[in-house]
Amino acid sequence: MSNEPNIAYFKGNFVPLAEANVSIMNHSFMYGTAVFEGIRGYWSEKQGEIFLFRLEEHFERMQDSMKIMHLQTPHTVAELCDITTELVRRNSPKTDMYIRPAAYKTAHRVGPSLDNNPSDICMFTVPFGDYFHGAEGLKVQISSWRRVEDNAIPARAKIVGAYANTALAKTDALNAGFDECIVLAENGHVSEGSAMNLFVVKKGILITSTTTENILEGVTRASILEIAKDLGLKTECRTVDRSELYIADELFFCGTGAQIAPIIEVDRRVIGDGKAGRISNLIKDTYISACRGEDPKYMKWLTPVYKAEPKDGLKGKVSSSATR
Numbered sequence: 653m654s655n656e657p658n659i660a661y662f663k664g665n666f667v668p669l670a671e672a673n674v675s676i677m678n679h680s681f682m683y684g685t686a687v688f689e690g691i692r693g694y695w696s697e698k699q700g701e702i703f704l705f706r707l708e709e710h711f712e713r714m715q716d717s718m719k720i721m722h723l724q725t726p727h728t729v730a731e732l733c734d735i736t737t738e739l740v741r742r743n744s745p746k747t748d749m750y751i752r753p754a755a756y757k758t759a760h761r762v763g764p765s766l767d768n769n770p771s772d773i774c775m776f777t778v779p780f781g782d783y784f785h786g787a788e789g790l791k792v793q794i795s796s797w798r799r800v801e802d803n804a805i806p807a808r809a810k811i812v813g814a815y816a817n818t819a820l821a822k823t824d825a826l827n828a829g830f831d832e833c834i835v836l837a838e839n840g841h842v843s844e845g846s847a848m849n850l851f852v853v854k855k856g857i858l859i860t861s862t863t864t865e866n867i868l869e870g871v872t873r874a875s876i877l878e879i880a881k882d883l884g885l886k887t888e889c890r891t892v893d894r895s896e897l898y899i900a901d902e903l904f905f906c907g908t909g910a911q912i913a914p915i916i917e918v919d920r921r922v923i924g925d926g927k928a929g930r931i932s933n934l935i936k937d938t939y940i941s942a943c944r945g946e947d948p949k950y951m952k953w954l955t956p957v958y959k960a961e962p963k964d965g966l967k968g969k970v971s972s973s974a975t976r
Contacts, residue, residue, distance in 0.1 A: 795836070799843040
């Protein structure tokens with residue numbers, strides 16, 4: 653058993669992860685009435701530092717998700733950033749990390765209504781490496797499942813219950829022998845991957861679906877659009893047809909978990925020359941360099957954990973049973 657700390661943030665305190673539990677009657681467990689974020693922390697051996705990627709932007713998006721789901725929090729974005737930094741510091745990782753904050757309904761009752769239903773915040777961290785386990789290129793299928801519609805379960809919010817849609821699409825792809833899938837909107841246009849955004853490269857132009865195609869408005873997606881501009885690449889945000897995927901020069905997924913993941917086949921059709929393309933690799937290398945604090949141009953996106961001063965207001969918020 654590891655002697656390393658394993659602390660979570662739960663009910664306003666830092667407590668051992670094993671004690672951060674909810675009842676089987678918890679409303680968010682029964683009805684999926686919670687929202688979450690996925691945030692990466694990148695360990696730099698050279699700098700002896702963990703860098704949290706675009707922390708503020710993730711919590712701004714989480715607050716938008718909370719508005720949609722009638723969730724409340726007394727914390728500002730800045731306070732949520734401070735809690736996250738303190739949590740990672742207490743866990744003392746020296747490896748890449750994944751941070752999962754969530755806001756959830758806490759009522760213990762039968763019935764899906766969101767009114768008169770208190771909210772709370774929780775958060776934990778886990779070591780996290782490559783989402784696709786080092787695959788040089790992914791073979792994907794177009795899913796038979798459609799992405800949930802904005803007027804059904806808004807995909808722009810990271811709603812826990814909506815990830816049943818992701819689970820069905822991803823599982824069918826794996827069972828069919830593929831690495832991943834691409835999901836279409838109900839209108840038949842390209843939406844995104846099972847849980848990541850998608851970019852198409854055609855004739856040197858970087859193309860991604862619009863936010864009205866029921867996609868999550870990805871923090872990584874926005875970062876890539878900025879990186880592309882810095883690299884002098886032309887970009888387009890527009891409707892993408894399914895058949896455009898088959899004739900693309902390059903394709904890649906992007907997201908907090910996936911990072912930059914090139915696609916080399918769609919529905920048994922080879923993309924480009926069957927290898928990760930030049931632009932995909934250029935974007936990937938630039939992005940990873942930015943995440944690890946190796947490019948001064950993108951340090952504005954990073955929150956250092958160990959160099960930050962502990963917040964006085966958080967020092968007393970420690971459960972008596974916490975290990976540190």
